[in-house]
Amino acid sequence: MKFADRILTVIITATVTSMVWIVAGGSLIENAGSDSQLEKTSPAKAAPSPSPDPGPSDPASSEQAGLETPISDQARNAAALNTRVARAPAEESTAGLLxxxxxxKPSDLSDTFTDSRGGGTRLHEAIDIMAPRGTSVVAAAPGTIERLFRSDAGGNTIYVRSSDGETIHYYAHMDEYAEGLREGQRVRRGQRLGTVGSSGNASPEAPHLHFAILQTTPDAEWWEPANAINPYPILSQR
Structure with missing residues (x-):
């Protein structure tokens, strides 16, 4: 009987142990399927999805994006350089003019550049600098006297071309030329060229110097058409 009791005890113990393991295992499986456990064991699901391949760019979209993109410093500098190059001839011809x-004085000047002449058929494209007859006329800038010429309209005139050949300063209605002045002569800034007068078609009661700045090309003749620049804004700031 004692042996049979021992066998029964072993069987009961084994049965109870098996039941404990079954219950515990079921609990672990249930916990493994919970949301919190899935989050811990599946980090890939929480990661952001990769961006889709944008594919070939849309020309219209690219153009619009370009319009909204600020100009780079390099492009801005290039644009500024192009502007300086375009302005260089005019700035060189007007720098330091007397x-x-x-x-x-600058305050004595009047802007007559856009005044009409010839009964309204043409623009003045110069300024008239009023002064008493005999007042000295001086070179506004250095250059070479290309032509001393007396015309019906301008009277005693002087054409002085800049060293780069791209600008001509035109002086007209002079009473007389400075002694010894000749074509081909180099003149310095401020050098006396002659005197104010009213030669040509100027009124004897209003002696003045007709002064023009003409942009031209080095191979153009003194008498050929040129682009006139208004001297007033330049000289009135001196």
Whole structure:
């Protein structure tokens, strides 16, 4: 009987142990399927999805994006350089200009550049610098006297071309030329060229110097058409 009791005890113990393991295992399986456990064991599901391949760019979209993109410093500098190059001839011809009539102040000048002449058929494209007859006319800038010419309209005139050949300063209605002045002569800034007068078609009661700045090309003749620049804004700031 004692042996049979022992066998029964072993069987009961084994049965109870098996039941405990079954219950515990079921609990572990249930916990493994919970949301919190899935989150811990499946990090890939929480990661962001990869961006789709954008594929070939749309020309219209690219153009619009380009319009909204600020200009780079390099492009801005290039644009500024192009602007400086385009302005260089005009700036070079007007830098450091003197008022070409002695003792005339900037405040004495008047802007007559856009005044009409010839009964309204043409623009003046120069300024008239009023001064008493005989007042000295001086070179507004250095250059070479290309032509001393007396015309019906301009009277005693002087054409002085800049060293780069791209600008001509035109002086007209002069009473007389400075002694010894000749074509081909180099003149310095401020050098006396002659005197104010009213030769040509100027009124004897209003002696003045007709002064023009003409943009041209080195191979153009002194008498050929050129682009006139208004001297007033330049000289009135001196």
């Amino acid at each position: 008022i070409p009539v002695l003792n005339v």
